[in-house]
Amino acid sequence: xxxxxxxxxxxxxxxxxxxxxxxxxxxxxxxxxxxxxxxxxxxxxxxxxxxxxxxxxxxxxxxxxxxxxxxxxxxxxxxxxxxxxxxxxxxxxxxxxxxxxxxxxxxxxxxxxxxxxxxxxxxxxxxxxxxxxxxxxxxxxxxxxxxxxxxxxxxxxxxxxxxxxxxxxxxxxxxxxxxxxxxxxxxxxxxxxxxxxxxxxxxxxxxxxxxxxxxxxxxxxxxxxxxxxxxxxxx
Ligand SMILES: Nc1ccn([C@@H]2O[C@H](COP(=O)(O)OP(=O)(O)OP(=O)(O)O)[C@@H](O)[C@H]2O)c(=O)n1
Ligand SMILES: C[C@](O)(CO)[C@H](O)COP(=O)(O)O
Numbered sequence: 001x002x003x004x005x006x007x008x009x010x011x012x013x014x015x016x017x018x019x020x021x022x023x024x025x026x027x028x029x030x031x032x033x034x035x036x037x038x039x040x041x042x043x044x045x046x047x048x049x050x051x052x053x054x055x056x057x058x059x060x061x062x063x064x065x066x067x068x069x070x071x072x073x074x075x076x077x078x079x080x081x082x083x084x085x086x087x088x089x090x091x092x093x094x095x096x097x098x099x100x101x102x103x104x105x106x107x108x109x110x111x112x113x114x115x116x117x118x119x120x121x122x123x124x125x126x127x128x129x130x131x132x133x134x135x136x137x138x139x140x141x142x143x144x145x146x147x148x149x150x151x152x153x154x155x156x157x158x159x160x161x162x163x164x165x166x167x168x169x170x171x172x173x174x175x176x177x178x179x180x181x182x183x184x185x186x187x188x189x190x191x192x193x194x195x196x197x198x199x200x201x202x203x204x205x206x207x208x209x210x211x212x213x214x215x216x217x218x219x220x221x222x223x224x225x226x227x228x229x230x231x232x233x234x235x
Pocket of ligand 2: 164165166188211213
């Protein structure tokens with residue numbers, strides 16, 4: 001069974017400060033978005049991708065993705081004000097275009113260098129019966145809870161913490177249920193699924209699934225991730 005992937009790519013990239021939508025920022029000559037979509041398709045388990053573009057950038061995004069030569073497998077819609085709005089719009093578009101959808105991935109364009117192997121791991125976990133799946137990494141730093149004044153309240157047991165990445169995977173039923181609650185906003189899709197009471201399974205992520213958020217992250221992408229991606233087969 002194949003999955004459908006939703007790619008929220010409508011963000012402005014304020015923290016990056018590139019003066020253009022972050023998804024279209026190039027790294028070694030290819031946009032973050034093109035790289036993210038190619039990685040999804042290279043996994044071999046994604047049959048269709050719906051990209052949520054900036055509302056004034058749908059044609060720009062369509063043109064950016066043209067080199068993939070996958071026009072039948074990739075559809076671009078205008079995203080929304082928040083990430084959750086963009087995902088909701090892309091989900092509705094995917095279900096209107098693709099029949100028989102069972103598994104849905106949600107993958108940030110900003111995580112452009114996610115290895116296709118992580119995509120497969122997430123899809124396989126959903127198709128083995130997990131209603132919701134997130135790729136994760138251990139937390140390497142000590143984490144402390146602080147109050148509004150910055151005073152440390154306590155140290156959190158980092159062994160019980162994981163840093164969550166994308167693609168996140170869901171059964172279509174569970175994701176639709178989570179997105180039926182209008183106005184509900186969360187920083188990730190699994191958070192909405194937790195709120196409607198479904199279990200979420202953590203599976204291994206990958207350091208290359210770094211979310212390109214700041215100029216520092218972009219430098220890491222240019223100097224480390226892009227060279228590594230060009231060396232590895234997209235397998
Ligand atoms: N209204 C929004 C906001 C974000 N995103 C997407 O959600 C992903 C994760 O968001 P983030 O990394 O925060 O991107 P931006 O919102 O662009 O960054 P910033 O918060 O710095 O502006 C990105 O691929 C972004 O394009 C989206 O589709 N629609
Ligand atoms: C979805 C996500 O990538 C999981 O870590 C993250 O929550 C996105 O956060 P952002 O502030 O929208 O980049």
